[in-house]
Amino acid sequence: MTHTLHLLLVEDDELLAEQTAQALGRRNTHVSVAHDAATTLSLISELEQLDGAVLDQNLGQDNGLDLIIPIQQRFPHCKVLLLTGYGSIAAAVAATHRGAHNYLTKPASASEILEALQADPASLGSPLPATPPSLQRLEWEHIQRTLDAHDGNISRAAEALGIHRRTLQRRLKKRPSASQYQREKGAD
Amino acid sequence: MTHTLHLLLVEDDELLAEQTAQALGRRNTHVSVAHDAATTLSLISELEQLDGAVLDQNLGQDNGLDLIIPIQQRFPHCKVLLLTGYGSIAAAVAATHRGAHNYLTKPASASEILEALQADPASLGSPLPATPPSLQRLEWEHIQRTLDAHDGNISRAAEALGIHRRTLQRRLKKRPSASQYQREKGAD
DNA sequence: CAATCACCGAGGCAAATTGCCACACCCCTC
DNA sequence: GAGGGGTGTGGCAATTTGCCTCGGTGATTG
Numbered sequence: 001m002t003h004t005l006h007l008l009l010v011e012d013d014e015l016l017a018e019q020t021a022q023a024l025g026r027r028n029t030h031v032s033v034a035h036d037a038a039t040t041l042s043l044i045s046e047l048e049q050l051d052g053a054v055l056d057q058n059l060g061q062d063n064g065l066d067l068i069i070p071i072q073q074r075f076p077h078c079k080v081l082l083l084t085g086y087g088s089i090a091a092a093v094a095a096t097h098r099g100a101h102n103y104l105t106k107p108a109s110a111s112e113i114l115e116a117l118q119a120d121p122a123s124l125g126s127p128l129p130a131t132p133p134s135l136q137r138l139e140w141e142h143i144q145r146t147l148d149a150h151d152g153n154i155s156r157a158a159e160a161l162g163i164h165r166r167t168l169q170r171r172l173k174k175r176p177s178a179s180q181y182q183r184e185k186g187a188d
Numbered sequence: 189m190t191h192t193l194h195l196l197l198v199e200d201d202e203l204l205a206e207q208t209a210q211a212l213g214r215r216n217t218h219v220s221v222a223h224d225a226a227t228t229l230s231l232i233s234e235l236e237q238l239d240g241a242v243l244d245q246n247l248g249q250d251n252g253l254d255l256i257i258p259i260q261q262r263f264p265h266c267k268v269l270l271l272t273g274y275g276s277i278a279a280a281v282a283a284t285h286r287g288a289h290n291y292l293t294k295p296a297s298a299s300e301i302l303e304a305l306q307a308d309p310a311s312l313g314s315p316l317p318a319t320p321p322s323l324q325r326l327e328w329e330h331i332q333r334t335l336d337a338h339d340g341n342i343s344r345a346a347e348a349l350g351i352h353r354r355t356l357q358r359r360l361k362k363r364p365s366a367s368q369y370q371r372e373k374g375a376d
Numbered sequence: 377c378a379a380t381c382a383c384c385g386a387g388g389c390a391a392a393t394t395g396c397c398a399c400a401c402c403c404c405t406c
Numbered sequence: 407g408a409g410g411g412g413t414g415t416g417g418c419a420a421t422t423t424g425c426c427t428c429g430g431t432g433a434t435t436g
Contacts, residue, residue, distance in 0.1 A: 086320045089280045090309070095422065097310035103281050115332050130375035132274045132334045139323060144275030146320045162322030164395050169414075171393095272429095343383065352424050357385070 005029040008053040009116075010040050010067065012060050013151070037062035041070060042152060050075040057062035057084035057091065057148075059086045068098045081117050085149035105167070106148045118148075140175060143168070194242040198228050198255065199271070200248050200341070208242075212297035219357075228243035229258060238263040240305045245272035245279065246337075256286045269305050270295060271352040275339035284309075292338045328363060331356070 006144035011017035013123050031126045034040040036059055036185050044050065053071050074119065079101040086090065087105040095103050097113055102116040133141075143161065150157040158168040196216050199205035203225055209219045220235065222228040232238065241259050243252035256268050267289040267347065274277065275293040283291050290304040303351055321329075340344040346356040 022417095087277055089275055089277055089291055089293065091292075092277045092280045093260075093284050093309045096281050103277055105277065110247060132337060132348050135327060135330065136350055138330050140328065142320075142323065142326050153412075160320050160322075162324055165395075165413090166415090167394055341383080353384090354386090354425075355423055363383095 005051040006047070006049045007031045008034070008040070008043070008050055008065060008071070010034045010037075010054065011056040012058070013056075019037045020110065020113075023050055024113065027114060029114075035038075036060065037064075037067060040067055044071055044074050045120065047075075050078045053078055054113055054117070055080060055082050057082050057095070057124070058092060065098055065100075067097055068095070068100055072099050079117050081113065083113075086145050105145055107144060143171065193239040194235070194237045194329050195219045196222070196228070196231065196235070196238055196259075198222045198225075198242065198247065198252060199244040199246075200246070202223060209303075212301065215298055215302060217302075218317050224248065224253060225252075228255055231264050232259055235263075238266045241266055241268045242267060242301055242305070244297055245270050245283070247277075253283055253288075257290055260287050269301065271301075274333050293333055295332065300369065331359065336340070 001108055005028075007136060009017060009024065009031055010022050011020065012035050017033050017035060023104070024031050034043050037110070050071070053067075053104060055067055057064040064082060064084075068082075071078055080099065082092075082095045083106055084102045084103075085106050087103065092103040102119065104112060104116050105179050108116075143157070145159045146161055150158045150160060154168055154172070156163050158165040159167065190288075197205060197212065197219055199208065199221070200223050205221050205223060209221050212219045220231060222231050231340065238259070240254075241253055242289050242365060245252040252270060254274075255311040256270075259268055261264055268287065268290045270280075270283045270291045271294055273290075273294045275291065280291040290307065292300060292304050294331050296304075331345070334348055335342070335345045338348060342356055342360070343353050
């Protein structure tokens with residue numbers, strides 16, 4: 001089944017790209033990496049096989065969404081997964097309309113990425129989230145995303161979140177559960 | 189352009205259905221209403237024209253997602269909009285894969301619904317939400333959704349949110365902005 | 377009809393959290 | 407070595423939260 005998948009990872013944060021690529025590589029996959037849209041386009045013209053693509057939606061100047069169609073044209077069977085620091089439902093719908101297979105928010109672990117690439121989003125369709133998340137959980141996830149979107153900069157994340165830097169610090173220290181670092185998750 | 193659209197509204201909360209239908213009716217549209225899946229299926233076999241369908245994902249026993257395909261089979265050009273009290277990105281992706289045109293979370297006003305039906309979700313693709321919402325806004329929206337999912341029952345919503353009922357009460361009273369009632373929004 | 381039940385609204389108070397200022401460090405650049 | 411960001415930490419007043427308590431209302435039930 002898992003016949004050495006050929007994957008393409010497009011992520012503008014080079015450190016995160018490296019770590020994610022390594023984590024994926026450990027999963028019996030062959031990973032090509034690009035950091036921007038132009039490189040991606042030239043890369044896909046050279047590749048001979050591509051089973052899955054993982055695109056960061058936020059590529060500095062470029063938009064990962066615009067890569068979906070070129071990839072699908074060259075590799076019609078390639079499954080495209082969009083990743084984004086701060087994702088919205090509207091963006092997920094847009095990506096899917098453009099041909100994306102699935103859509104995840106960062107931080108996403110290698111296993112989550114592979115699972116999202118291989119799952120059939122249409123069939124798992126009935127997961128009525130009967131359990132509305134608690135406010136705490138929602139806040140925590142949003143904090144993580146925002147932190148990620150600001151490269152871990154606490155000061156700027158706090159400003160973006162509209163809370164005091166001191167408060168964000170204290171909150172981050174309190175949380176017992178989960179990885180303290182998105183890096184840890186991203187790397188595995 | 190807006191040539192008296194023929195719409196179908198499927199919503200199990202009869203009160204909300206009524207109000208939404210009226211609000212839509214005021215917008216130069218003809219609205220048929222159903223409250224469950226079975227009625228919907230028999231209804232679409234009778235209808236002669238259908239331009240848009242608004243489906244509540246959470247229909248008691250039934251799942252709005254399962255109505256997408258039957259509707260599309262009978263009316264291939266009909267645009268289907270999913271509505272859900274508590275929506276997730278995964279659910280939005282699933283709905284889109286099944287053919288849904290767009291996906292909204294409640295409470296949604298009549299104008300939002302019409303806009304979502306007529307917009308082209310794929311083209312508005314680049315709305316990179318550069319502005320991660322503040323924690324306050326996020327919390328407020330989540331509170332509203334949860335409240336909606338629990339039919340406005342403050343006690344149960346508070347429990348679901350994991351906060352004290354008294355706290356939820358106080359928060360609801362504080363918010364200056366926005367409608368105090370999802371009803372108001374739903375109705376217009 | 378009275379009892380009960382499930383809600384909402386509100387007061388009060390101790391405990392926790394937040395906002396904010398201040399200061400010590402680090403690392404980097406000019 | 408003098409800034410300019412960023413982080414970590416302490417302290418303190420102001421706000422918010424959790425929790426308990428009451429009173430009121432509408433629907434259901436005996």
